[in-house]
Amino acid sequence: MTKTDISRSNLLENVRRVVIKVGSAVLTTADGLNPKAINRLADQLAELSSRGLDVVLVSSGAVAAGRQRIFERTSRKQHNGKDMASRQAASAVGQGRLMHDYDEAFARHGKVTAQVLLTRSGLKLRERFLNARNTMERLLEWGVIPIVNENDTVSTRELEFGDNDTLGAMCLGLVGADLFVNLTSADGVFDRNPDGNPDAKPIPVIEDIASLDLEAMCDGKTSVGTGGMYSKLRAARRAAQLGVPTLIVSGKGEFDIIDVLTGGAGGTLVLPEDRVVSSKKFWLAYHDNPSGAILVDGGAANALMTKGTSLLPIGITGVEGCFDRGALVFIKTADGSELGVGLTNYSADEICRIKGKRTDELPAIMGPAPSDVAVHRDNMLLDAAI
Incomplete structure (x- = not known):
């Protein structure tokens, strides 16, 4: 879809596959999972599925569900640790509870999860990525609704995706989705953080998300989640690079996702970019956190940005x-401006030896030498939303 083809009223016309991400702030209360919220969400997504859409749900809530389960048996004070091991342990307990509740909620509509x-x-690893894609494709062929979450228990960083907004954006490329909700x-989205600015104004449509200063707009996080609006907009910018529109909308209260997707009021529609990157470039840019940076001079920066050359x-x-x-590395100018990211053909030590040298x-x-170029243009994404 191009920008000229997209409006709130026709958002579903050309959509066959949608990724929907729901955060902890929607699914939980101070006491744990909110059964009403899960049932309401299942009602909405089952209706989308019944309309012929492939639905992938990226869901938070496992940590909150696990803590709820533990607190039923022991004191809250004893098991309220917020260190990584405690969060991972709570997630291990909560994943089963979360899936049990989803299974029951979707089963009321005859849907399998x-x-x-x-x-x-x-x-x-590209091979594992493609295998995960094949598995997801088969599930969707069977009419199953995949419910995706990070495997917190074995993640080695807190947490590897950082938040489920990032995971949701990765799933867009994984399944070839047409819409991100x-x-x-x-x-x-508001022009300023409404928590500290009562006069903040809503933004119904964002036409060019790459031009926004996201850090200036977003300076807060929700109390139970790990994302906040910054991570949601960063995920929306990544989706825009894939040519996928994003709808950021409230899932609280008596929301009606069908109404919102067919012209109803509320939320913010983020339009895709006109120049779409390939799914492979999207994967290589966002599959990992950059391990370092390669610094380039002005001539190289100009050639990369205007001529599409290799480095x-x-x-x-x-x-x-x-x-x-x-390794995945940043490509920066000497003053620290980030041009993009790419997969390097040389190690840091090797680059120190060959920097400034001609190919011959x-x-x-x-x-x-492994290559004449340090980073090939096919393994590079400029203006990446890291």
Whole structure:
């Protein structure tokens, strides 16, 4: 879909597959999971499925569900730790409870669900990513509604995706979705954080999300989630790069997702970019956190941004961090401005040896060189939303 084809009234016309992300602030209360919220969500998504759409749900709530279950048996004070091990343990307890509640809620509409637990490291290898894609494709062919969450128990960073907004954006490329719906506790996006600015104005449509200063707009997080509006807008910007529109809308109260998707009021529609990146470039840019940075001079920066060239050693001025061949790295100018990210053909130590050198000088320095270029243009995404 292009921008000219998209309005709130025709949002569903060309959609065959939708990823819907729901946050902890929508699904939980101070006491744990909210059964009414889960049943209401299942009602809405079952209706979308019955209309012929493939539905993928990315759901938070496992940690809150686990703590609720533990507190039923022991004191809240004893098990209210917020360290990583406590969160992972609570998630291990809560995943089963969360899926049980979803299973029952969707079964009322004759819908079958499947639990899909992902880790960023699990999607890092292209072969595993493609295998996960094949599995998801088969589930959707069977009419099953996949319910996706991060595999918190084995994640090695807190947490690898950082938040389920990021995971939701990754799922867009994983399943080839046409629409991203992010259900949150806020009624869309405002020009300033409404928590501290009572006069903040809602933004019904964002036409060019890449032009926005997201950090200036968003300075708060919800109390029970790990995201906040910043992560939702960053996920929407990534979706826009794939050519996928995003609807950020409240999932609280008696919301009606069908009404919102067919022209109803509320929420914010983020339009896709005109220039769409390939799913492979999307995957390589966002499958991992960058391990370091390659610094380039003005000539190289201009060639990358205006001519679509690969990054040659002669344009490199330095490195930041320590990384191996094949690592995802930032590409920056000397003043720290980020141009994009890419997969490097050389380690940090090797780049220090070949920086500023012509291609014909590499064999004398390196012997058999792995490549004439430091980062190939096919393995690079400029203006990445990291």
